[in-house]
Amino acid sequence: MIRLPELLAPAGSPQALHSAIAAGADAVYLSGKRFGARKFAANFDHTALTEAIDYAHLRGVKVYVTVNTLIREEELLDLAEYLVQLYDLGADAILLQDLGAASLARQLVPDLERHASTQMTIHNLPGALYAAQGGFNRVVLAREVTIEEIERWGQKMEKAGLGLEVFVHGALCYSYSGQCLLSSAIGGRSGNRGMCAQPCRKPYVLMHGRKDEYGRPVGLQAVAQKESYIISTRDLSVYRHLDKIVRSPVQSLKIEGRMKSHQYVAIVTSIYRRALDGIARGSWSPSKEEERDLALAFNRDFTSGHLLGAKDVMGRGMSDNQGLLIGSVASYDPQRGEAAVRLCASLVPEKGDGLVFQSPGQEMGLVVQKAIEKDGLVRLRTPDRVRPGARVFLTGSTALARRAEEIAARERASIPVDITLTWEDGFPVAEGRLDSGELAVARGESRMEEAVNRPQTPEQIESQMRKTGGTPFVVRKVEMDYPGGLFSPPGALNQLRRDLLAGLEKAVLEGRRPASDRIREAKDRLQKLELPARRAGEEWSRPKLSVYADRLDILKGAVEGGSRRIYFEPLMEKGRKDRDRIETILAQLLEAKKLCGKAELIWKWPRITRDDFIDLALPLLSQVQVNGIMVENVGPAWAIKEKMPEMPIYGGSGLNVWNHLTAQALAPQFSWLTLSPELSSHQLKDAASALRALPGRDGNPKLELVVQGSLEVMVAEDSVPQLAKGRSSEEFWGLQDFKHIFPLKVDDEGRTHIFNSAETCLIDLLPEICRIGLDGISLDARGRTESYARQVTGAYNQAIERTEKLLATDPAPLKEGLLDLKARIQPLALGGITHGHFLRGLKD
Known part of the structure; x- marks a missing residue:
């Protein structure tokens, strides 16, 4: 049997959490309202976080909480309290960027797993070994690390007891994560605080000139480029090569997307779940239909990324959802305001779908109100005139959305329970036992009486006890010592079953949380925590x-x-x-x-x-x-x-x-x-x-x-100035937005460095x-x-x-x-x- 890595899905909201679990995730990652690197996701307050962890644990799914922002001095005490709170709630691990936060977690909650966030920019073997030595259980590698490097590190990682996690699907950052200050420099919204404004997705003009005696640009001119989104990347998808990743030493496969919809999470997670299960059976090959659905869920065009050595990581032509090409405009009827679209794919747009029409100098979007198909043409009313030859992309599919809702509505019954029924002085007593050893007992609130006309049969009682809908339990077998000839209202047996399942839920959750004495010790450490007092006075020094x-x-x-x-x-x-x-x-x-x-x-x-x-x-x-x-x-x-x-x-x-x-x-x-x-x-x-x-x-x-x-606000595995086939220390290169010019440098290893438009x-x-x-x-x-x-x-x-x-x-x-x-x-x-x-x- 092939060892499968964990499938780790994003949960930016309670809906996304339920979708990820229903779709087959082994673990989810999410954030509270503070200290998470996706501040604009819905995220989870304390009550929602408690419910999320319990919901996941009852379905055999782990929960990793992101605590992966950088921490200011005045926030350390709040952070300490939050870490102990997460431990008390039963979080399975925390993701960290700040080394001080990691040190604090190791001190307060030493047996809570610590994962080094990709924001730590770990991109070399010594960095991974440093993390292992520092008590981390897992490293989320920089997206720029290749599978060949991971394979070379495998034995040392195993010896160090360090798990490796990689992104396999979703958005890519242009810069190495944790090293991007562009959003921070432009508008004070820092990616290191979960507030990135995504300036890498904006259009820029490549500028070129000479340097004067102080290194300032002179003779600047725009360099003609076919594409304007010069630092925008494609989206990552390794689906087609998933079997190769599975054979590597990687422990966890991560889907990006805490800012995405729950429907996106449902579709993408379910596709990767089916693929992994197929690989485990030895019967998997990539499916064109699944690849199509991944693209329909969201894509900026796909790349297999640095992970697999792709040369097509950049997507400079556009920066938003590209959708799926389904045809081109054959003709336009100005009287009707109607375009005839010749389809090139099997997908036919339907009411509610989102479409984008693209032609040179024109991009128009619409929501389909009515589509009439005949002879390979689909006729659609458009708000503006469109040119014949314009390409038509499906950017939102109602059919896919329906399928996503069906996935999200599934109940993941993952815990088998064996039930034994006995009667004590006419009162039914139910005992439930799980494979993991947890046990619960429930006693009926009323005595079952001698039946006058229709006594309940063992089959009827068993049927009542097997109704576990809306819970994570599935009844495997029911055994009973039924004396026969008794009757009870159906509601009484239903309540007995509910009480039993509630007891089992409580037992399962207690088993997934730290022992009470361990929680008490963590709270004692928090009470005794002494952070150095910040001095009110000044301390002059000559620097x-x-x-x-x-x-x-x-x-x-x-x-x-x-x-x-x-x-x-x-x-x-x-x-x-x-x-x-x-x-x-x-x-x-x-x-x-x-x-x-x-x-x-x-x-x-x-x-x-x-x-x-x-x-x-x-x-x-x-x-x-x-x-x-x-x-x-x-x-x-x-x-x-x-x-x-x-x-x-x-x-x-x-x-x-x-x-x-x-x-x-x-x-x-x-x-x-x-x-x-x-x-x-x-x-x-x-x-x-x-x-x-x-x-x-x-x-x-x-x-x-x-x-x-x-x-320096960015460093990336990309050579922007090489677009213009030139590079020397005497030349100036820059990116111009609507107001500013950001200097560029390509270093000796071919990486682009971008600098702030104004000098500190x-x-x-x-x-x-x-x-x-x-x-x-x-x-x-x-x-x-x-x-x-x-x-x-x-x-x-x-x-x-x-x-x-x-x-x-x-x-x-x-x-x-x-x-x-x-x-x-x-x-x-x-x-x-x-x-x-x-x-x-x-x-x-």
């Missing part, structure tokens, strides 16, 4: 100034401007032989060390570090003369510590450090950590203050904030930053020039000197001087300047 550089000339400018630490991300030149790449890296780091002089040199690794990069870079650690390594993901940090424990590691903003518990969790690996750019000054101060308040503070990582530069500049707020008590501030000069790095670094050094000298004694001239420095560097900025979230924070 150390660091600069990010990706070319030697930029590094030189930063050092000349007075930077005492350089985070250098050298050219990697993927595509060349490893030996040549190694020589290039070593040569650049050697030259960088010479240029740094007394300044520290930190070798910065890419934000995305796949296994091949780690395998290439790790052996070089013993050959390079650097003061540390900077990484932006837990995987390479784990690998470096295994290889060279004494190497100092610096954490970039990709680690999403929002609170002191996250910093504390990373302390064993990291010497320095960069706080998230999504935090406000108040939230930064709370986190820094809480970390300082911990005992043994000298062992905690030092904290830094990026105060200048273009914020906090130089005028340096006094507030110093009062937070940070140990360092940094400027990001990557992609700019030597002149930019020199002048901006020099300006910040002057700002630090002035702040230290005048803050306590003469704040008015200090403010004026900082504004002068800001005015000096503002013209050098890329696309204007912004305070980012420092003053106002995110919208939630």
Whole structure:
């Protein structure tokens, strides 16, 4: 028998939960009203969550609760209470992004399973091993991980006791999950808080030009593109290749869609359920009809995704539901306002269906009111004129919706029960026993009397006891010691049956919840939880100034401007032989060390570090003369510590450090950590203050904030500028929406990085930053020039000197001087300047 992975379905609402279970899901994932990464789904309040978990457990289905947003310092106590509440309710697992939240869960509810959300951006083997070492039971891998990588990791995952979960169907993010700040930067709605506005689904214009001496664009021109949705992906569907996924070490197959309708959940889950059952029987092959229904449920055109090495992940032609092509317009009758559609598929539109007519320069949708079919043509009234040749897509099917409702209405009777009936002094007593050992007993409320005319037969009594509709139970057998000749109103036996089944439900649910003493222990731990008090006062510190550089000339400018630490991300030149790449890296780091002089040199690794990069870079650690390594993901940090424990590691903003518990969790690996750019000054101060308040503070990582530069808002396995067949460091590429231009960069491994349209500049707020008590501030000069790095670094050094000298004694001239420095560097900025979230924070 083939080992089947779990089928995990989305439940964004109670209706979707019922549909997923009826359709055959082994487990569902859902969210409460807080801390879930789909804030705009219906979700579940406390009462609904209690009912949802009970409903699922009674039908043998697991419930995983998403707690996968990043957590602010002031939310930690509320989160702690919520985690204990979920444990008490019997949640089977929680999904987490925030490492501080994971640490808190491990402390309070250690036997509640923890799953690492895809928002943790785990995309390499060391990252998975880090999760296993950190007590996670399962990792939801980044969607960019391939099945070949998963197969290579299989034995190590089994040895580590770590399950692997992958997405198999639904929407894809353009960026690596957990690394997307585009919605946050544009409108303050952060995907890390469940509020993504999906700017990747908007149209953009690809812009190209040259860079001036400061790296700013000049001579910008639009690059003609056939398609406008440049960063919109297709939808994932591995249905056709499901047997290959089943044979891999994957433990769980996840369907995306907590924002989708319950009908979508019913159709998609049922199709994957039938496929998995067919694979288990050894008799499955992909069905064209099932693929058609998956497309009708919702699609932006399908791809098998990075998981299966597809090259067609992008769907730049459109960003909404494409539906299914069913024909084209043969003619249009303007008198009748009627289009004749020649069908190319077996589907005939019916009343209530949604259609879209597409032709160059025109897209029109309608709901079918009446359709007349004759001789392969369907005649439809349209609100506007449509052109002959226009393609017609079915985007909403009433027939499919009816089928979805039929699926959702099924009762999943999954628990067999054996019933034994006896009579004690004329009172019927029913005992129900389950295979899992649970037992319940119910006693009739009234005595069965001697029958005058028609005594009840054993067959009639058994028939009454077998009526379990609306419950998860199915009666397997009924045994009775019936004396005969008795009568009871049907309602009395019905009540006996209901009491018995209620007792069995209670027994089942108690068996799925933690034992009462374990719940009491968790609540005691919550009562004793002590979070460090946030200090009301200010803690002034002079921050150390660091600069990010990706070319030697930029590094030189930063050092000349007075930077005492350089985070250098050298050219990697993927595509060349490893030996040549190694020589290039070593040569650049050697030259960088010479240029740094007394300044520290930190070798910065890419934000995305796949296994091949780690395998290439790790052996070089013993050959390079650097003061540390900077990484932006837990995987390479784990690998470096295994290889060279004494190497100092610096954490970039990709680690999403929002609170002191996250910093504390990373302390064993990291010497320095960069706080998230999504935090406000108040939230930064709370986190820094809480970390300082911990005992043994000298062992905690030092904290830094990026105060200048273009914020990276996306990183994706896509090469947008390669659409125009060109790429060099002297060229500028960008995406223009209706108002702004977002700079682009394609790195040496072919990934696209997108940056905010306005450059972060906090130089005028340096006094507030110093009062937070940070140990360092940094400027990001990557992609700019030597002149930019020199002048901006020099300006910040002057700002630090002035702040230290005048803050306590003469704040008015200090403010004026900082504004002068800001005015000096503002013209050098890329696309204007912004305070980012420092003053106002995110919208939630």
